[in-house]
Amino acid sequence: xxxxxxxxxxxxxxxxxxxxxxxxxxxxDEHTLTVATNKLIGRATAGTGAxxxxxxxTALSVSGGTLAVTTVPVANGGTGANTLAANNVILGNGxxxxxxxxxxxxxxxxxxxxxxxxxxxxxxxxxxxxxxxxGTWTKPAGAKFVMVECWGAGAGGGSGRRxxxxxxxxxxxxxxxxSYTYxxxxxxxxxxxxxxxxxxxGTGGAARTADNTDGASGTNGGDTSFGTKLVAYGGFxxxxxxxxxxxxxxxxxxxxxxAANINSGGEPKLTHPVTGQFGGASGNGLPAGFGGASGGYxxxxxGGTQGGSSYQxxxxxxxxxxISSANVAFNSFAGGSxxxxxxxxxxxxxxxxxxxxxxxxxxxxxxxxSTLxxxxxxxxxxxxxxxxxxxxxxxNGNNSGxxxxxxxxxxxxxxx
Numbered sequence: 001x002x003x004x005x006x007x008x009x010x011x012x013x014x015x016x017x018x019x020x021x022x023x024x025x026x027x028x029d030e031h032t033l034t035v036a037t038n039k040l041i042g043r044a045t046a047g048t049g050a051x052x053x054x055x056x057x058t059a060l061s062v063s064g065g066t067l068a069v070t071t072v073p074v075a076n077g078g079t080g081a082n083t084l085a086a087n088n089v090i091l092g093n094g095x096x097x098x099x100x101x102x103x104x105x106x107x108x109x110x111x112x113x114x115x116x117x118x119x120x121x122x123x124x125x126x127x128x129x130x131x132x133x134x135g136t137w138t139k140p141a142g143a144k145f146v147m148v149e150c151w152g153a154g155a156g157g158g159s160g161r162r163x164x165x166x167x168x169x170x171x172x173x174x175x176x177x178x179s180y181t182y183x184x185x186x187x188x189x190x191x192x193x194x195x196x197x198x199x200x201x202g203t204g205g206a207a208r209t210a211d212n213t214d215g216a217s218g219t220n221g222g223d224t225s226f227g228t229k230l231v232a233y234g235g236f237x238x239x240x241x242x243x244x245x246x247x248x249x250x251x252x253x254x255x256x257x258x259a260a261n262i263n264s265g266g267e268p269k270l271t272h273p274v275t276g277q278f279g280g281a282s283g284n285g286l287p288a289g290f291g292g293a294s295g296g297y298x299x300x301x302x303g304g305t306q307g308g309s310s311y312q313x314x315x316x317x318x319x320x321x322x323i324s325s326a327n328v329a330f331n332s333f334a335g336g337s338x339x340x341x342x343x344x345x346x347x348x349x350x351x352x353x354x355x356x357x358x359x360x361x362x363x364x365x366x367x368x369x370s371t372l373x374x375x376x377x378x379x380x381x382x383x384x385x386x387x388x389x390x391x392x393x394x395x396n397g398n399n400s401g402x403x404x405x406x407x408x409x410x411x412x413x414x415x416x
Contacts, residue, residue, distance in 0.1 A: 154387040171304050175250045180313040198224055200222040335387070366389045375398045
């Protein structure tokens with residue numbers, strides 16, 4: 001907009017001939033108003049009076065006839081910043097431009113570090129970390145208490161015997177379960193990081209590919225540990241099937257020591273008198289409380305036995321089926337679970353089929369079934385901490401069933 005500066009009264013007289021005089025047209029014309037660069041017209045002096053030039057001042061500018069606002073300093077009531085990031089928290093910074101704090105991770109809270117404010121995990125927050133493979137646990141900021149659970153690995157099942165008709169061709173025994181243990185720590189008692197080692201499941205005995213060969217034993221389950229603070233022991237392996245007998249089931253690991261310890265831990269006992277609350281079970285598919293359950297025996301003239309169950313530890317696998325001296329083949333039995341005395345885990349094999357895997361935490365693998373028409377069924381793989389199932393016996397000319405592998409260990413860490 002152009003400022004118009006004219007006299008209110010407009011003369012109607014024509015101009016005279018003397019150009020040295022102010023003519024009526026001069027009176028009527030627009031008059032030039034002279035103002036210095038980057039000044040405004042107004043009146044700073046109190047009261048009514050003549051117009052005055054007013055300085056633009058800080059944080060304002062004139063460009064192309066437009067008055068614009070620039071960055072307003074803190075001293076002039078601004079932020080000292082051109083933009084502010086969305087959803088950030090503004091922090092004062094003296095006379096300098098303001099600072100901001102970004103929200104950070106979901107669940108973070110604004111916390112004082114004694115000097116300024118930062119976004120970090122709240123001291124009252126909780127978290128759960130799970131490890132299925134070895135790694136490093138890092139203590140969360142502000143942690144007060146830490147509960148650690150460890151499961152040792154299950155042991156491998158034994159394979160079945162490959163033998164002649166008219167003889168007993170024993171199925172392999174099943175692997176024992178790994179133990180369970182837990183502890184609650186003051187967070188201050190733990191290092192900033194702790195090494196987590198996950199025990200590897202024991203390997204099942206290999207299938208027999210040569211005639212008249214006893215089955216192979218499985219191998220031990222590995223120990224699981226949380227730094228040097230806590231350890232859960234792995235289960236004991238089963239033996240392979242022989243001529244005239246089935247393989248023995250592996251013992252479950254104890255909680256307080258690596259050895260399965262009959263009656264360790266005292267009452268309350270479970271159904272059977274050889275099982276303890278904290279000891280690993282040692283026997284034919286027997287249950288346990290926190291220790292590992294024992295694996296089922298391999299069948300000689302039968303289908304073997306179910307794997308023992310464990311309330312918190314790993315269950316034993318189901319024994320592999322044998323072939324009787326009367327040349328009768330058998331179906332096998334299930335691995336143990338976390339309910340009941342035995343069974344409920346990986347299913348037993350049928351008509352020469354392999355045992356089912358223990359699909360849930362703590363479940364044992366099922367035993368393999370035998371057949372007169374082909375290879376023996378293999379034992380199923382144990383679930384986490386569960387023992388592997390035993391492999392079935394077979395007739396010469398056919399491979400026996402391999403023992404199932406034990407399940408790996410596991411660690412879960414709760415922090416609050």
